[in-house]
Amino acid sequence: MSTRNVPEVAKQSKTDVFIIGAGPAGLMAAWWMARCGINARIIDKRGTKVINGHADGLRPRTDELFASMGGGIQEKIEAESYMFENLKNWVRGPDGKLxxxxxxxxxxxYVDDLPSPFLPTTISQGRIERFIIDGIDEISQGKFQVERGVMADTFTYDASLENDPNGYPIELTLRTLSDSEANPKPAPGAFGGRDVVAKGNMPRDELTHPTAPKEAPGTVEVVKARYLIGCDGGHSWLRRQLDYKTEGSTTDSVWGTMDIIPMTDFPDIFFPGFIKTDLGTLMIIPRERNLTRIYVPFSDEANGERFDRSSITLENIVAKAKKFFAPYTLDFKVCEWWTVYQVGQRVSESNQHPGNRIFLAGDAVHMHSPKVGLGMNTxxxxxxxxxxxxxxxxxxxxRDENAFLSTYAGERYPVAKQLVKFDRTLFGDHGKVDPENFRKNHVEFRDFSDGFKLEYPESVLVSQSTSKQTAATGLTVGESFKHHRVLAHATSQLCWTTKLFQSDGRFRIVLMAGDVSEPDQMARVKKLCDQLESEKKDASGKETSLLHNRYPYRFTFGQHPTQDKTLSTGQHPSITFLHEKPRTSMISLLAIHSAVKSTESLTVFDFPAALYGPFDAGYHGYDYTRILVDEAVHYDRYCDGRAYDRWGIDRTRGAVVVVRPDMHVGWVGDLEDSDALVSYFATILK
Amino acid sequence: MSTRNVPEVAKQSKTDVFIIGAGPAGLMAAWWMARCGINARIIDKRGTKVINGHADGLRPRTDELFASMGGGIQEKIEAESYMFENLKNWVRGPDGKLxxxxxxxxxxxYVDDLPSPFLPTTISQGRIERFIIDGIDEISQGKFQVERGVMADTFTYDASLENDPNGYPIELTLRTLSDSEANPKPAPGAFGGRDVVAKGNMPRDELTHPTAPKEAPGTVEVVKARYLIGCDGGHSWLRRQLDYKTEGSTTDSVWGTMDIIPMTDFPDIFFPGFIKTDLGTLMIIPRERNLTRIYVPFSDEANGERFDRSSITLENIVAKAKKFFAPYTLDFKVCEWWTVYQVGQRVSESNQHPGNRIFLAGDAVHMHSPKVGLGMNTxxxxxxxxxxxxxxxxxxxxRDENAFLSTYAGERYPVAKQLVKFDRTLFGDHGKVDPENFRKNHVEFRDFSDGFKLEYPESVLVSQSTSKQTAATGLTVGESFKHHRVLAHATSQLCWTTKLFQSDGRFRIVLMAGDVSEPDQMARVKKLCDQLESEKKDASGKETSLLHNRYPYRFTFGQHPTQDKTLSTGQHPSITFLHEKPRTSMISLLAIHSAVKSTESLTVFDFPAALYGPFDAGYHGYDYTRILVDEAVHYDRYCDGRAYDRWGIDRTRGAVVVVRPDMHVGWVGDLEDSDALVSYFATILK
Ligand SMILES: Cc1cc2nc3c(=O)[nH]c(=O)nc-3n(C[C@H](O)[C@H](O)[C@H](O)COP(=O)(O)OP(=O)(O)OC[C@H]3O[C@@H](n4cnc5c(N)ncnc54)[C@H](O)[C@@H]3O)c2cc1C
Ligand SMILES: Cc1cc2nc3c(=O)[nH]c(=O)nc-3n(C[C@H](O)[C@H](O)[C@H](O)COP(=O)(O)OP(=O)(O)OC[C@H]3O[C@@H](n4cnc5c(N)ncnc54)[C@H](O)[C@@H]3O)c2cc1C
Structure with missing residues (x-):
């Protein structure tokens, strides 16, 4: 940890949460701070967000997070992204023919099964960052913004404050950079003298984005923080401050990559693909806005020696790519971005400081081949x-902050290791690619790479031990919820479960109510609801109900202090965005039953009051939206009534599922298992 | 036509197209002006657009137009709107029970058939207007905006200039209103003393929208125009200037309407519904943002006499509604909007001036009951x-501007008459509603009200006489295209045909290429393409090709003079938005073939060059996006390979379909009917 060297006059400040780096990892963490109204800051040494190039593959699981975050982030991404399907393998035979x-x-x-509401797609990292930034701007009403051109310079940590709830164990000095420091010039000749630049192909709104106002260059600030998240990328400055080693190696695999609008007579230029020749294997990744990304291998030219990748120009990449494509032509007038990189396959020795105050996320933890298409997603x-x-x-x-926070390392560190292992298997120890090998491993690692099998271990948040997994064999405790499309019982509206599980920090008790048209089953549903609503002595001896007042909602969405913007129009100060129903508890109950056609015979008021109440005397009255049904409808092909089957739940007897705020399954049981359910929450919440 | 009374010093100006009224009709017309870069203006006497209340039912056919217009208009609407299904009929029996x-x-x-890519929904008129306004703002780069608080005051027409191509036969004087004239205060006690106002429930971005800067109140301007469109609503000022009578009558049916967030124990408050009692029939329309609209009948209280509707307050509406709902409760804290209206069922004697320079659109032509849910759509x-x-x-x-423009009256005037007839049938001559009658007529008029049977008659644009309707029995010449989801042959991308038929002013020749895996069929396809590409003498004796250069593209999308905004970032002046492929001809050719699994055996280059060429040496090279296939895919349930069946086209032999810029079918024939196809365009374009 570095020594301090700060002018006496430096500005001093405090914040609860400090995030270094506003790439994909930092922005997602920042979104939560904005969403929950947490006192937080985020800096990035670069003067702008990523505008073009970098990552481009988006996985369905990540799209599910965006859908849950709301604000149109997922919809905006979907509208611009490119469906990624039909990988084409080309080889040059002994006769020289391709x-x-x-x-x-x-x-x-997706026809016979339903892996996700969303498809795998490609879209520029810059657009994804853009939409998250806009989302942060919207929910914070413009008050929470990335501080750009600001660098974290020194770091000290006072371990003695670690367990002091009022302590600020972290101290950083920040330095505002000059424009030239914050915006390094691209390499000379970046576009090979071509009369085009990348920006010509940008979406119209791409070139401006919300950014915090900047201090004068050279301004130094000392900031104290309770929590620190290092999202500062593969060369993580914070990782070095923490002296965490990385395991793994830099391979001798060097690649030139370019995003071009291709001019070619190669017929498969808009499909993902490989071209394997004696020069190695070239990779094609088609994209939105008529772009294709081409990965050209250079390693073999190094003949095993360490290779000076800075000597490679765009012209070299093009020249080599042309050899792969011959006899087909390959040319372009527009290159939106290009780079040359050497594949490293490394994992940081840890992603979390033992005191549970400092965390690393993203490339700061795992470095690997971009071509695996998981860097940005992970x-x-x-x-x-x-x-x-x-x-x-x-x-x-x-309740137990250390146990709770250490689930971060518990859940995400094995993923980091698995990711790098996957990368090594897919692309070999040398970061090279073999199409046959790719094909085999794509299938073998698919459950992991699609995010279906992450194997989050037992913890305060993942309670396999108190669960009855047999009640919902398709919803594995620890894994992400399997989303389906369901019908709202009292409104005809359809929604993906991603939309039911809004990212608002609440846990959901999903009462899979089974066949509620059977009186016996409805009696079981009522009994469970009674137990959840009934007032019982909590840890402090107070009589509280699990559902309503034991764990009051802690966040201020809808009453965020920054929402005064809307007050200028003169309405009553307490009225903002009434279409948001009030959140009063950290736990929300909703039911998905399986009684097909019962919307005629049962109204919401035939269900237990826990499912439509309490009556909100403020504005909303009863809530008609929390009873859903797994039933096929005639106006939608995805709402097909097959959710229970996928979830492995008995259509008559149902089950109970706890969905965590991040949509992972925390607990599963029967309708009679309310004691275990109550304990699940008692272990976590206070 | 009124006499002129204008200060000598008034500002003088000219414009090609002038639009009075920026409601739904005026905004759609204005969108086309922005899209095509036409010199045009649009005024509205009101100081803001509609913010709440007014129309709320959106039909799939209108959504199809939004999808074709692009810019995310359809997606934004869909994200906020409420699915409209399961009409519930309630009656109070002799025992008094509801x-x-x-x-x-x-x-x-939508499961076995596919009526449209979109569902019927409800959403506030204000939001729809908002998204069109944003679309206009975006495509005109902020240069084309509604001039608000400006009123058309006098009108003169010089018929002698009617046929002068350089003439401006129309002269208007405009007057800028004061803020109080432009923003009339709502009726006193509008919210019944309740401590809430409507704005509290608005989407966050609703309260600001692009508007042109305003002149000083009282400013008078004399403007000359070539074309004038009166979209000035039911009390149309322009209709009165033109002395057009309205046929029909004001009924004695008076309704109170309110948009509330309901607080009730009535179970079906979020379904569309009727409650029929001895007080008449009340109507329920559920909506987005937890709103429900309630229509309360008042006519019976008038006892046949003419009724002073200005005496009805919100309190009266609520009190009467409560009687309908009893024994269920009905209350609210939020009323977003309310009004009282008397149903008129009228049609203007014409919607087009014989000189083809002046047009009426929207409520200026047809007035009817709001409850039919077609006013805004039509x-x-x-x-x-x-x-x-x-x-x-x-x-x-x-070519023949008079023949072309008179298709507006030819196509839309019968629709106006049919609409009012439908309204009379549905709600009776008295504008009242009977649920049984509604049910019967809903089905009987369904093809019309859903926009499937509009029966646009024979004209320069609708050529039944030269068509061979048997070639595509499901695509009736004159009706709107039946949209389906199709697969792009060379990219894996899926799209609705709405997206293929972008609203850019081009006609599409849709070559339903049939089974191109059969060499004979591919030969037929090639032959037709050759004929369309080949250079022939046109009317002026020049050798031109129908497809490429006979009818050069006339609009400047992508090179609109207002796009200099993007140039500030320093790119080459000719490069803006390269993801838009260049449009060079008023006619675009695309193919949808039926050869399932042929994407493996056929590449784009196995098709005639007309389907992937010409090579764009500017930036794009060949076009890989214009060959599509009607084939089921495993990753989407709507792309089901059943388009040909719905279109009534032989899967082997195919057909040729001309889709007009508004997505109506203009002509249908066989692959051998190129002469008729060529004449279709020769009659229209120059
Ligand atoms: C040039 C390049 C090309 C890539 N190409 C691909 C690809 O083709 N496919 C693919 O899947 N992935 C690719 N990646 C990887 C992918 O972009 C990453 O996996 C993803 O961006 C990781 O997100 P992150 O938030 O962890 O880190 P990053 O996106 O690297 O963000 C880290 C941020 O921290 C900031 N920062 C660093 N140190 C400091 C400091 N001391 N103070 C303030 N700010 C600091 C940086 O400016 C940066 O904005 C590429 C990455 C790079 C850099
Ligand atoms: C109070 C009200 C309630 C309604 N409720 C419903 C409903 O519940 N359901 C339904 O389906 N439909 C309803 N409608 C009808 C629906 O709104 C109309 O069918 C639709 O708005 C018609 O669109 P338009 O563009 O033709 O006319 P309008 O939306 O009426 O727009 C006309 C515009 O022209 C402007 N204007 C008029 N004269 C001049 C002038 N001389 N100079 C400048 N500007 C001028 C007006 O300010 C207005 O903005 C309602 C309409 C109103 C007014």
Whole structure:
């Protein structure tokens, strides 16, 4: 940890949560701070967000997070992104001819099954960052913004304050950079003298985005923080401050990458693909806005020696790519971005400081080949995971903060290791690619890479030990919820469960109510609801109801102090956005039953009051939206009445499922298991 | 026509197209002007757009127009709107009990058939206007905006200039209103003394919207125009200037309407519904943002006499509604909007001046009961229809301007008459509603009200006489195209045909290429393409090709003079938004073939060059996006390979379909009917 060297006059400040780095990981963590109204800051040494290039593959699981975050983030991304399917394998035979030998289906079957509401797609990292930034801007009403051109310079940590709830064990000095420091010039000749630049192909709104006002260059500030998240990328400055080693190695695999609008007579330029020749294997990734990304291998030219990648220009990449494509032509007038990189496959020795005050997320933890298409996704999932957990703790909602926060490392560190292992298997120890090998491993690692099998271990948040997994065999405790489309019992509205599980920090008790048209089953449902609503002595001896007042809602969404913007129009100060129903508890109950056609015979008021009450005397009256049904409708092909089957739940007897704020399954049981359910929450919340 | 009374010093100006009224009709017409870069203006006497209340039912056909317009308009609407299904009928029996007697399915079957890519929904008119306004702002880069608080005051018409292509036969004086004139105060006690106002429930971005800067109140301007569109609503000022009578009558049916967040124990408050009692029939329309609209009948209280509706307050409406709902409770704290209206059922004697320079659209032509849910939809469809036609003429693209423009009256006037007839049938001559009658007529008029059977008659644009309707029995010449989801042959991308038929003023030749895996069929496809590409003598004796250069593209989308905004970032002046492929011809050719699994055996380059060429040496090279296939895919349930069946096209032999810029079918024939196809365009374009 570095020594301090700060002018006496430096500005002093405090914040609860400090985030270094506003890439995909940092932005997701920051979104949670904005969402929960946490006192937080985020800096990035660069003067702008990523505008073009970098990552581009988006996985369905990440899209599910965006859908849950709301604010149109998922919809905006979907509208611009490119469906990623039908990998084409080409080889140059002994006769020198280039032939397509095989087409590989990448995508699971969405007709007979339903892997996710969303498809795997490609879209520029810059656009994704853009939409998250806009989302943060909207929910914070413009008050929470990335401080750009600001660098974290020194770091000290006072371990003695670690367990002091009022302590600020972290101290950083920040330095505002000059414009030239914050915006390094691209390499000379970046576009090979071509008369085009990248910006010409940008979406119209891409070139401006919300950014905090900047201090004068050279301004130094000393900031104290309770929690620190290092999302500062593969060369993580914070990782070095913490002296965490990285395990793994830099391979001798060097790649040139370019995002071009291709001009070619190669027929498969807009499909994902490989071209394997004696020069190695080239990779094609089609994209939105008529772009195609081409990965050109350079390692073999190094003949095993260490290779000076800074000598490679765009012209070299193009020249080599042309050799792969011959006899087809390849040219372009527009190159939106290009780079040369050497594949490293490394994992940080840890992603969390033992005191549970400092965390690393994203590339700061795991470095690997960009071509695996998981760097950005895993980084965002890291940021999302650590973000909601720190927000919960910062809001004072958590009983055992150390046990709770250490689930970050518990859940995400094995993912980091698995990711790098996957990368090594897919691309070999040398970071090279072999199409046959790719095909085999794509299938073998698919459950992991699609985010279906992450294997979050037992913890305060994942209670396999108190669960009855047999009640819902398709919803594995620890894994992400399997989303389906369901019908709202009292409104005809359809929604994906991603939308039911809004990212608002609440846990959901999903009462899979089974066949409520059977009086016996409805009696079981009522009994459970009674137990959840009934007032019982909590740890402090107070009589409280699990559902309503034992764990009051801690966040201020809808009453965020920054929402005064809307007050200028003269309405009553307490009225903002009434279409948001009030949240009063950290636990929300909703039911998904299986009684097909019962919307005629049963109204919401035939269900227990816990499912439509309490009556909100403020504005909303009863809530008609929390009873849903797994039933096929004639106006939608995805709402097909097959959710219970996928979830492995008995259609008559149902089950109970706890969905965590990040949509992972925390607990599963029968309708009679209310004691275990109550304990699940008692262990976590205070 | 009124006499002039204008200060000598008034500002003088000229414009090609002038639009009075920025409601749904005027905004749609204005969108076309912005889209095509036409010199145009739009005024509205009101100081703001509609913010709450007014119309709320959106039909799938209108959504299809939004999808074709692009810019995210459709997506934004869909994200906020409320699915409209399961009409519940309640009656009070002789015993005084209120019982649900019947549920009526409103929605067609989207599982076995595919009526549209979109569902019927409800959403506030204000939001729809908002998204169109944003769309206009975006495509005009902020340069084309509604001039608000400006009123058209006098009108003169010089018929002698009617046929002068350089003439401005129309002269208007405009007057800028004061803020109090432009923003009339709502009726006193509008919210019944309740401590809430409507704005509290608005979406966050609703209260600001782009508006042109305003002149000083009292400013008078004399403006000359070539074309004038009156979209000035039911009390149309322009209609009165033109001395057009209205046929029909004001009924004695008086309704009170309120948009509330209901607090009730009535179980079906979020379904569409009727409550029939001895007080008449009350109507329930559920909506987005937890709102429900309630229509309360008042006519019976008038006892046949003319009724002073200005005496009815919100309190009266609530009191009467409570009687309908008893024994259920009905209350609210939030009323977003309320009004009282008397149903008129009238049609203007004409919607088009014989000189083809002046047009009426929307409520200015047809007035009827709001409850039929077609006022706003028909108005938008009017505005869209007249908008593209005037844009085409103003851009100089049209051969016989009179014949072309008179198709507006030819197509839309019968729709206006049919609409009012439908309204009379549905709600009776007295504008009252009977649920049984509603049910019967809903089904009988369904094809009309859903926009499937509009029966646009034979004209320069609708050529039944030269068509061979048997080639595509499901795509009726004159009706709107039946949209389906199709697969792009060379990219894996899926799209609705709405997206293929972008509203850019182009006609599409849709070559339903049939089974191109059969060499004979591919030969037929090639032959047709050759004929369309080949250079032939046109009317002026020049050798031109129908497809490429006979009818050059007239609009400046992508090179709109207002796009200099993007140039500030320093890119090459000719490069803006390269993801838009260049449009060079008023006619675009695309193919949808039926050869399932042929994406492996056929590449784009196995098709005739007309389907992937010409090579764009500018930036894009070949076009890989214009060959599509009607094939089921494993990653989408709507792309089901059943389009040909719905279109009534032989899967082997295919057909040729001309889709007009407004997505109506203009012509249908066989692959051998190229002569008729060529003449279709020769009649329209120059
Ligand atoms: C040039 C490049 C090309 C890539 N190409 C691909 C690809 O083709 N496919 C793919 O899947 N992935 C690719 N990646 C990886 C992918 O972008 C990452 O996995 C993803 O961005 C990781 O997100 P992150 O938030 O962890 O880190 P980053 O996106 O790297 O963000 C880290 C941020 O921290 C800031 N920062 C660092 N140190 C400090 C400091 N001391 N003070 C203040 N700010 C600091 C940086 O400016 C940066 O904005 C690429 C990354 C890079 C850099
Ligand atoms: C109070 C009210 C309630 C309604 N409720 C419903 C409903 O519940 N359901 C339903 O389906 N439909 C309803 N409608 C009808 C629906 O709103 C109309 O069918 C639709 O708005 C018609 O669109 P339009 O563009 O033709 O006319 P309008 O929306 O009426 O727009 C006309 C515009 O022209 C402007 N204007 C008029 N004269 C001049 C002038 N001389 N100079 C400048 N500007 C001028 C007006 O300010 C107005 O903005 C309602 C309409 C109103 C007014």
């Amino acid at each position: 032939t397509r030998i095989h087409t590989q289906l990448l995508c699971r079957n 980084s965002m999932q890291d940021g999302y995971n650590v973000g909601w957990k720190i927000a919960m703790v910062a809001a004072g909602a958590i | 019982t649900r007697i019947h549920t009526q399915l409103l929605c067609r079957n 108005s938008m469809q009017d505005g869209y229809n007249v908008g593209w036609k005037i844009a085409m003429v103003a851009a100089g693209a049209i």
